Amino acid sequence: MGHIVISGLNKEFVNRRKSRREDDTAPLGHVVPVLEDINIEIEDGEMVCFLGPSGCGKSTLMRIVAGFDKQSSGSVMIDSKAITGPSSDNIFVFQHSGLLPWMTVAQNVELGIRHMKDAHERCGKIQEYIEMVELEGFEDHYPHQLSGGMLRRAELARALVVNPDILIMDEPFSGLDFLTHMKLREEVVNMHQFLGKTILIVTHDIDDALVMGDRIIVFSRRPSQIKLNRKLDFPHPRNFFKKDTELAKLRDELFFMLGVNYAV
Amino acid sequence: MDSQTHPTFTHRLAPFLSFTVLVLIWEVAVRFAKLDSHVLPGPSQVFFSMIELIKDGSIFKHTVASLFRVTAGFYLAAALGIPLGIVLGRSHIASLLFSPIINFLRPISPLAWIPLAMLWFGIGDKPAVFLIFLASFFPIVVATMVAVQSINPTFFHVAANFNFSRFEVIQKIVIPAIIPAIITALRLTVTIAWIVVVAAEMIAVQSGLGYLILDARNGLRLDQVMDGMIVIGLIGILLDSIMRRLGRIDSAAWGIRQP
Numbered sequence: 355m356g357h358i359v360i361s362g363l364n365k366e367f368v369n370r371r372k373s374r375r376e377d378d379t380a381p382l383g384h385v386v387p388v389l390e391d392i393n394i395e396i397e398d399g400e401m402v403c404f405l406g407p408s409g410c411g412k413s414t415l416m417r418i419v420a421g422f423d424k425q426s427s428g429s430v431m432i433d434s435k436a437i438t439g440p441s442s443d444n445i446f447v448f449q450h451s452g453l454l455p456w457m458t459v460a461q462n463v464e465l466g467i468r469h470m471k472d473a474h475e476r477c478g479k480i481q482e483y484i485e486m487v488e489l490e491g492f493e494d495h496y497p498h499q500l501s502g503g504m505l506r507r508a509e510l511a512r513a514l515v516v517n518p519d520i521l522i523m524d525e526p527f528s529g530l531d532f533l534t535h536m537k538l539r540e541e542v543v544n545m546h547q548f549l550g551k552t553i554l555i556v557t558h559d560i561d562d563a564l565v566m567g568d569r570i571i572v573f574s575r576r577p578s579q580i581k582l583n584r585k586l587d588f589p590h591p592r593n594f595f596k597k598d599t600e601l602a603k604l605r606d607e608l609f610f611m612l613g614v615n616y617a618v
Numbered sequence: 619m620d621s622q623t624h625p626t627f628t629h630r631l632a633p634f635l636s637f638t639v640l641v642l643i644w645e646v647a648v649r650f651a652k653l654d655s656h657v658l659p660g661p662s663q664v665f666f667s668m669i670e671l672i673k674d675g676s677i678f679k680h681t682v683a684s685l686f687r688v689t690a691g692f693y694l695a696a697a698l699g700i701p702l703g704i705v706l707g708r709s710h711i712a713s714l715l716f717s718p719i720i721n722f723l724r725p726i727s728p729l730a731w732i733p734l735a736m737l738w739f740g741i742g743d744k745p746a747v748f749l750i751f752l753a754s755f756f757p758i759v760v761a762t763m764v765a766v767q768s769i770n771p772t773f774f775h776v777a778a779n780f781n782f783s784r785f786e787v788i789q790k791i792v793i794p795a796i797i798p799a800i801i802t803a804l805r806l807t808v809t810i811a812w813i814v815v816v817a818a819e820m821i822a823v824q825s826g827l828g829y830l831i832l833d834a835r836n837g838l839r840l841d842q843v844m845d846g847m848i849v850i851g852l853i854g855i856l857l858d859s860i861m862r863r864l865g866r867i868d869s870a871a872w873g874i875r876q877p
Contacts (some may be wrong), residue, residue: 422775440778447642454778456794465780465790 355433356420356444356519356552358396363428365414383536387577388414392428393582394571398519399459401546403563406573409442412556414520419554420446432520442466444520445513449528451505453497459484459508460493466516483511487541503534507541514545520552527562536614539566543590565592629801660665667841668848676830681849683825687743691750692811699755700800703762704792713763720759728753728814732821746818746826753814754807761803765796804861805861811856 365388388411396402403424404412417423419430420457421440430437432444445466446452463480484490486547487507497505506526513521527535543566546553557563563570564586572582609615641661647653655663671677695856706713706720728749735745773795777787819828827846834842 397687420775422778440775440781442779446775446779448772450772452772454773454791454794455789456774456797463777464703514784 357398357433359431360392360394361423361429362425363389363392365411366426377433390577390579398453398552399550401568403567403570404554404556405558405560405563405572406578407575408558409484410573410576410578412573413524414521416524416554416556420444420522425484442516443518444522445516445518447509447513447521447523447525447526451497451509453505453509455497456553458496458520459489462508463512463515466512479515480522483515487511503538506538518551520554523553523555524587525556533614540614542566547590626681632651656838656840661845664841664844668845671842671845675741677845677849680827681823681829684819685826688811690745690813692754692808695751695754695758696804699758700762703759704766706765720756723853724756724760729817738823739823745822746815749818750811754811757807757810758803761799762796765799766792769795774823801865802860805858808857808861812838812850816850
């Protein structure tokens, strides 16, 4: 289960900066509020996209939900239990690769199920998830031998193999080339429809949010408050170019030609 | 990278070429300068005295003696220094407590310890091993500490996310993460150790390449002095290539080959 209730959450940082950023008027050494009175309820199985200007604290909120960071006040309850720390029930997929570079893809995927007693079953599971992200044949490759898109897939496999309730993705497509970005986006949408996990995605790509989200939440500038919290009831695959059908067709054709099947 | 894993003919040939040129320059210099063999012996003279030393086996005896001391002191330093470096790198309090002491002891030349080493350990292998230990220990501790402190914090988050135990964090994150830096540190340190062993052997013992050099100098056998130097250089190359090979193991190579 992955039902999240965030209520009255505040987060402050102490400004330890020696010199001041240009647009920063806060006095040095003072408390800087980052998140102010955040109230969100996320249903089990919902895919929620968080948008906002950079530095607005979206990642901080994700780190709090993942248990890496503590809120200053307010509460975060997952399935009516307060967060006590990081746990394999909610897996964080890092912005830059969080794969351990000294382990092969298979060894990385194994991390989450390393306590599974039956070696045969364990290997089967590793293989199943590696195939799910289409990395078969790369089991024994080290991360530095993979491309950017493959790294994200491998990390996704590692996250999914533990069967977490919640998946938290911090700008999962940043730094990828356009087509890899599109393909991976499509795969995440498919995976979500198939597995039905609660997924939180931080992004600043509006397209991504519109295409993927069951809901989008938009943050304001710091100190961040919620500007918009809207459910997106549109069915997948979603299409922006409905108005101009000919262009839309061409766009679809191009996508299809280049390997993104539905341009979800 | 291909040229590293499969050295081409040129790659193998280049070092021989440069050494040949070096020896030629040496020979020409000796002939034209008409230097006395007590000042600078020529390559041929050095070569023949080397054969002499090989025949009576003394060069092997001295080499083994030096290698033993270096190995013992170096392993001792690595065995104690790496764990201490990990502790200092992981624990802020330990680093606050011990870093000043280490930084105080670090710049003191191991050679300055010779009088104390001889008083404590007498004459023989022990003071030499102690000096090599001192020379290697501090660089290894500091390099390990810095390596641990600069591990990407993301990896510790991953560890927490997958519920790693404290032992697993050391075993699966810290140790593999610092291996590339450790190998570099060991490469640098083994050279220092090798420098110190020669100095130590000139004072505290009756064997080893340092002793051979000192003994030959006392007998005005500069050709044998140079034999000692050549063996030291060759072993230096050998030790370094062994260390470099360690760095090419796949799971340790991530640090070098990362994009």
